[in-house]
Amino acid sequence: MSEPTPKTRFAPSPTGALHLGNLRTALFNALLARGHGGRFVLRIEDTDRERCSPEAAQALMGNLRWLGLDWDEGPEAGGPAPPYHQHERGAIYDAYCARLEAEGHAYPCFCTEQELEMARRAQRAAGQPPRYPGTCARLSAEEVARKRAEGREPALRFRVPPGEEVRFHDRVHGEQRFRTDDLGDFIIRRADGTAAYLFSNAVDDALMGITDVLRGDDHLTNTPRQLLVLAALGLPAPRYGHMGLILGDDGAPLSKRNGSRSVDELEAAGYLPEAILNYLARIGHAYATEAPLGLEGLAEGFDTARLSPSPSRFDPDHLRHWQDEAVQAATAERLRLWLAMDALVPPGYVEELINAVRGNIRFPADGREWAKRVFGPPPALDADAEAAIEAAGAAFFETAAAAAEEGYNRFQGLRGALQERTGRKGKRLLMPLRAALTGRCSGPELQPMVDLMGGERVTARLRRAVEVAAEERAQEG
RNA sequence: GCUCCCAUCGUCUAGCGGUUAGGACGCCGCCCUCUCAAGGCGGAAACAGGGGUUCAAAUCCCCUUGGGAGCGCCA
Numbered sequence: 001m002s003e004p005t006p007k008t009r010f011a012p013s014p015t016g017a018l019h020l021g022n023l024r025t026a027l028f029n030a031l032l033a034r035g036h037g038g039r040f041v042l043r044i045e046d047t048d049r050e051r052c053s054p055e056a057a058q059a060l061m062g063n064l065r066w067l068g069l070d071w072d073e074g075p076e077a078g079g080p081a082p083p084y085h086q087h088e089r090g091a092i093y094d095a096y097c098a099r100l101e102a103e104g105h106a107y108p109c110f111c112t113e114q115e116l117e118m119a120r121r122a123q124r125a126a127g128q129p130p131r132y133p134g135t136c137a138r139l140s141a142e143e144v145a146r147k148r149a150e151g152r153e154p155a156l157r158f159r160v161p162p163g164e165e166v167r168f169h170d171r172v173h174g175e176q177r178f179r180t181d182d183l184g185d186f187i188i189r190r191a192d193g194t195a196a197y198l199f200s201n202a203v204d205d206a207l208m209g210i211t212d213v214l215r216g217d218d219h220l221t222n223t224p225r226q227l228l229v230l231a232a233l234g235l236p237a238p239r240y241g242h243m244g245l246i247l248g249d250d251g252a253p254l255s256k257r258n259g260s261r262s263v264d265e266l267e268a269a270g271y272l273p274e275a276i277l278n279y280l281a282r283i284g285h286a287y288a289t290e291a292p293l294g295l296e297g298l299a300e301g302f303d304t305a306r307l308s309p310s311p312s313r314f315d316p317d318h319l320r321h322w323q324d325e326a327v328q329a330a331t332a333e334r335l336r337l338w339l340a341m342d343a344l345v346p347p348g349y350v351e352e353l354i355n356a357v358r359g360n361i362r363f364p365a366d367g368r369e370w371a372k373r374v375f376g377p378p379p380a381l382d383a384d385a386e387a388a389i390e391a392a393g394a395a396f397f398e399t400a401a402a403a404a405e406e407g408y409n410r411f412q413g414l415r416g417a418l419q420e421r422t423g424r425k426g427k428r429l430l431m432p433l434r435a436a437l438t439g440r441c442s443g444p445e446l447q448p449m450v451d452l453m454g455g456e457r458v459t460a461r462l463r464r465a466v467e468v469a470a471e472e473r474a475q476e477g
Numbered sequence: 478g479c480u481c482c483c484a485u486c487g488u489c490u491a492g493c494g495g496u497u498a499g500g501a502c503g504c505c506g507c508c509c510u511c512u513c514a515a516g517g518c519g520g521a522a523a524c525a526g527g528g529g530u531u532c533a534a535a536u537c538c539c540c541u542u543g544g545g546a547g548c549g550c551c552a
Contacts, residue, residue: 013552045552113550120549129479129548155550173482182480182548190550197552221481221547244483244545251544279489282501286490290501308490310483311545318489318502328515359515415511430511442513 006038006212010064010071011201013045014056017262018063020314021216021246021254024280027298028214028243028307030069031281034299041208042074044085045201047194057085063263067273068295073208081208086200093195096203096233097156097188105232106188108154109136110147131184132157156189158199158229166224171214171241172307178224186225202226206235213238214304216245217311241304243284244311251313259316270363272330272338275323284308292325323362332358339364344371349452356448370444374452378461379439386468388441392432394469396422400433401462409455411447436465 008029012022033040042064046052061075073079083089100106109132111119120130137159139147147154164180188199195203205213220242230237248258261269266276278292285308287293287301327335332351335358336342345353357370373379381389389397403409403417418433419425434446437458443449450458 011552015552048551051551109550111550116549123548124478127478131479131548157550176481178481184548186548187550192550194550196550201552216546217482218546219552222552242482247545249488253545282489284489288491308483312490313488315488315502321502324515360513362514425511427511434511440513441511444512444514446511 004211006033006036007041007209008033008038008212008214009041009043009205009208009210010069011043011045011204012060013048013052013197014054014060015048015051016056017264018060019254019262020260020276020280023063023067023263023276024246024283025215025243026064026069027067027277027280028285028302029212030071031295031299031302032212032214032304033072034295035302038211039072040069041079041210042071042077042084043204043208044075044087045197046085046087047196047200049087049194052087059264063267066267067263067277079208086195086204089200089204090194092207093189093200093203094193097195097199100158100188100229100232101156103232104159106156106158107137107139108144108148109157109185109187110139110152110154111135129182129184132186134185137185153191153193155187155191157185158188158225158232160185160225160228166227168223168227168237168240170220170223171239171304172243172309173220176220176223178221180224180228183225183228188229198222198225199229202229202237203233203235205238206230206233210238212241212304214241214243214307217242217309218245241307242309243307244309246283247311247313249313249315254314259314270338270365271319271323272326274326274329275319278325279319279322283312283314284310292322292329320362327358327362335367339367339371341368341371344368345375349375352448353452356452357444360444370449373438373440373443374449375457378457378464381435381439381468382441384441385435385439388432388435389465389468392428392435392469394466396424396432397436397462397465397469400436401459401466404455404459404462407455409458411450414450414458432465437461 010026010029012018012026030040032038042061044057046057057075064070071077073081074084097106119133123130136157160180160183162181166178166180168176170176186198187196189195223240227237246254248254248260250258252258254260263276274292274294277295277298281287281298285302286306289301293301330338332354335354336350339354342350353371353374354367357367361367361370399421400414400418403414403421408414408417415429418429422429430446431441434443435441437446437450437453
């Protein structure tokens with residue numbers, strides 16, 4: 001018997017921006033499918049109209065596409081099990097709910113929020129687990145009819161069979177056993193008629209043919225409930241794998257407080273998709289290589305047996321490392337689009353500039369900064385640069401400017417002429433030059449930058465350096 | 478409170494009964510070098526604690542401790 005090709009899904013609730021934890025879940029599910037020639041489904045879990053918005057769903061899809069995590073089935077892609085927005089699947093849920101109710105697996109519950117809240121508080125106070133007390137579990141048909149006649153809209157609650165044990169094999173944690181007595185009856189349809197997560201999520205996985213579900217550990221204790229629902233409905237259950245959660249750098253759940261940023265924020269900050277992907281793929285999952293991988297490589301090396309059950313911490317330094325790797329590995333063309341600095345660079349020079357500065361940049365702003373220093377007006381001098389210029393003295397720059405004006409304005413020529421005329425070499429020669437030309441004492445190799453600048457700019461900057469050095473002399477004197 | 482999950486350098490991790498406990502990030506040093514990066518080389522840095530099982534335990538079992546999750550008409 002061969003393994004069926006996997007079908008995985010990402011089933012986000014569009015309640016806000018896509019964050020790293022959820023994104024990793026999406027990534028692993030996508031990798032599992034892609035690595036085995038399977039299919040990846042996107043399903044929007046928007047049954048809670050209060051909290052969900054179409055804008056958030058749209059943004060989320062944009063994020064996934066930006067990262068290259070396109071889905072094979074789902075919104076805007078179609079597929080054999082539409083619709084892929086849960087808010088459009090009400091009729092399906094109604095039918096399954098009706099069946100559960102007819103077969104006694106579910107019952108209407110008229111308890112109000114306040115009643116439930118009070119019951120929970122009382123249970124906690126008494127040292128009891130806060131579980132549904134079963135108030136409406138044994139309502140007679142007459143009582144139900146009467147309450148309905150009073151105009152009260154009930155929620156639908158799943159009747160958890162007592163005294164049983166639910167077992168399943170988790171791909172990450174191994175064998176799991178839960179006693180149904182620890183569960184408590186749970187809501188599968190709200191009083192407003194919309195389906196609740198536990199129910200719609202499980203039913204849709206079955207209906208959409210999902211074979212494998214990778215999700216966070218926070219769902220581990222939900223699993224027996226979903227298994228119970230599927231069993232009552234005679235629907236197949238997927239294979240589950242629960243991964244350790246990503247925590248903040250303080251060990252608390254990931255949130256804005258401890259450094260988590262949304263995909264939107266990371267994109268705005270200049271992170272490349274490859275950086276985010278490589279970083280996330282290595283949290284809770286180990287690859288054989290530390291080299292940066294593309295989506296295909298990540299999928300190829302992905303193995304659920306290498307998923308970690310333990311929680312891990314988000315580390316901004318590590319993300320930055322993958323950003324550096326991504327920048328170094330990217331083609332010049334890729335960086336050109338990312339840097340968006342065409343307006344700052346004369347046509348035809350972009351690639352050369354990129355290759356000159358790529359080792360010194362991490363974000364687009366860094367690249368644009370160098371573009372301006374090379375091709376813009378003489379750049380502002382920072383304190384170190386000014387000091388270096390003053391230390392070299394006006395005479396040095398006078399000589400340099402003269403040489404440039406004579407035509408020694410390419411790097412090698414200028415360097416040779418200056419060495420000959422001033423007797424300076426090495427650092428004593430090049431540091432003042434660097435300061436005068438780029439405004440800073442650190443940065444990419446001088447040679448390509450100087451040659452990219454061209455004679456006019458070089459001369460102008462050297463002339464300015466003469467003035468700066470002379471002014472200083474005058475002030476001191 | 479109850480149920481469940483987790484535990485190797487500061488962080489991400491390899492390890493699945495016998496290893497000098499390996500790698501990566503970060504940190505430190507050296508090399509390269511006009512500087513800063515990049516790159517190369519090297520260094521400091523870990524099996525939470527206690528009991529078992531075994532000839533042998535980071536690895537298997539139990540307890541403690543410490544983290545995390547669930548117990549919602551949120552997902």
